[in-house]
Amino acid sequence: MPPVEGETREPSDEAEAVAPPVAPASDADHLDGHEPEEDAEEADFSWLDEDLPPEDDETVPTDVERIEPSFDEPAAATPLAPPAARPTIDPDAGFRLRQAPAPAAPAEPVRAPWLLRLREGLSRSSNQLSGSIGSIFTARKLDEETLQDFEDVLIRADLGLETALRITDRLSEGRFGRTVSGAEVRGILAQEVEKTLTAVAVPLELDLEKKPHVILVVGVNGTGKTTTIGKLAAKLTRAGLKVTLCAGDTFRAAAVEQLNIWGERTGSEVVAKAIGADAAGLAYEAYDRAIENDSDVLIIDTAGRLQNKTELMAELEKIVRVLQKREPDAPHTVLQTLDATTGQNALQQVEIFRNVAGVNGLVMTKLDGTARGGILVAIAAKHKLPVYFIGVGEGIDDLEPFRAKDFADAIAGTTADA
Incomplete structure (x- = not known):
């Protein structure tokens, strides 16, 4: 029966059941210059956002119960010794203390033995003497001129006239007229210097x-x-x-x-x-x-x-x-x-x-x-x-x-x- 004017009819369940689904608009529809008709009411697609992370200005609810995964926590290691009190460091100090135990202090650098440091300290005096001795006693026989040159070297080295004369006298004994090596001269020099210094090399005595x-x-x-x-x-x-x-x-x-x-x-x-x-x-x-x-x-x-x-x-x-x-x-x-x-x-x-x-x-x-x-x-x-x-x-x-x-x-x- 045809509908009466002004009467609204509800679609029957049967009609809904047999109604074919509306096919989506194809690209051909757009090519024909026809725009798809818009629904009277805009479709609600808010459900698509339900699983998305919140925006920056959104707040995550705090009343939601969080389910944490259950793992067995490893047992805390027993410290070998009670930790020492840690100092309070100013945040503006430019440094901070590590939380881990401090490593052992590095060993102090090994100092050179005293005799080595003494030789290094006297190297300029020694090198000057050795150089002069080497230039004098090179392929040259011991004579008065050689002894005089050697005496001048000793005086310039600030050993003093008395010491210089004693060393040259000792050198001339049994060696006059023959070639003398620089090593032999340095040995005599060391012996005579030691003789002079032995008498004054005494320890400080405290009463x-x-x-x-x-x-x-x-x-x-x-x-x-x-x-x-x-x-x-x-x-x-x-x-x-x-x-x-x-x-x-x-x-x-x-x-x-x-x-x-x-x-x-x-x-x-x-x-x-x-x-x-x-x-x-x-x-x-x-x-x-x-x-x-x-x-x-x-x-x-x-x-x-x-x-x-x-x-x-x-x-x-x-x-x-x-x-x-x-x-x-x-x-x-x-x-x-x-x-x-x-x-x-x-x-x-x-x-x-x-x-x-x-x-x-x-x-x-x-x-x-x-x-x-x-x-x-x-x-x-x-x-x-x-x-x-x-x-x-x-x-x-x-x-x-x-x-x-x-x-x-x-x-x-x-x-x-x-």
Whole structure:
């Protein structure tokens, strides 16, 4: 029956069942210029987005129960030792601490043996001597002219006239008129130098029956007094002795600062005053302080002074007098530091400081890098003062007891058993 106008009929289930599916528009429809008809209502395809990840501005629900995979966690390793407390590092420090246990500290670099370092330090002196000896004693018989040339070489090497004459006399014995090798000459040189130095190569003796043993260190400017004091303090404290240091160079702030650093490194108390303070009064106070501390040794630094400055040398005399008021035998040791690079001028320095301050022991510094190491032989021959230590570097272990044979072999360029 035809539909009545204005009446809406619902499609029957039968009609829906037999209705053929609508075929999608083909490319041919577009080619014919016909556009597909749009549905009255836009199709809902939101279900396609259900499995897509959320956009950046979307928030993942937090109330959704997450199912974590179940795996057996490995057992935590038992630490070998309780971890040490870790320091708090500022985030702006530019570094951070690793969470893993710190590796063992690397081994300290192996230092060359002392004799090797001594040979390296005296290499300029040795090379100059060896070169001159080689040029003189090459296919040439020993005669007066040869001996004179050799004597000049020894004097230029700062060995001194007395030592030079003794070496040339020894060389001429039984060898005059025959050819002498350079090796033979160097051997004689080493033997004669060792003879001169053996008498002065003695250890520093400390009298702890009269504590504190007072060591006064003197010398001209730039000879390494303060550095020598620091190295000596390191040796003494390593041996178990208690040391007090006195910053008696009251003219230089750098000297006081340097001595304070050595005091920290060696665990020694440093007695100091403001720049310009009276050095003699400071030495007196330092002695009392050393007694209070039950120190074994008191080492007193002094300002560098030229041997021709009368007023400064008088101040050094005052320090000695003030110490002797406190202890008649003080200072027990007066060490003079000598710069090997000064050459023959060191001879005059020893003479003047010996008369003013009663120098009774020497320390030769800066033997490394100089061709004038022979001056130590000349000083030993003339003044016959003990040479306690020599220095061939700036390191804390570069101050070593003086050994005559080691020095003689090094400066002559011979082996230890030659």
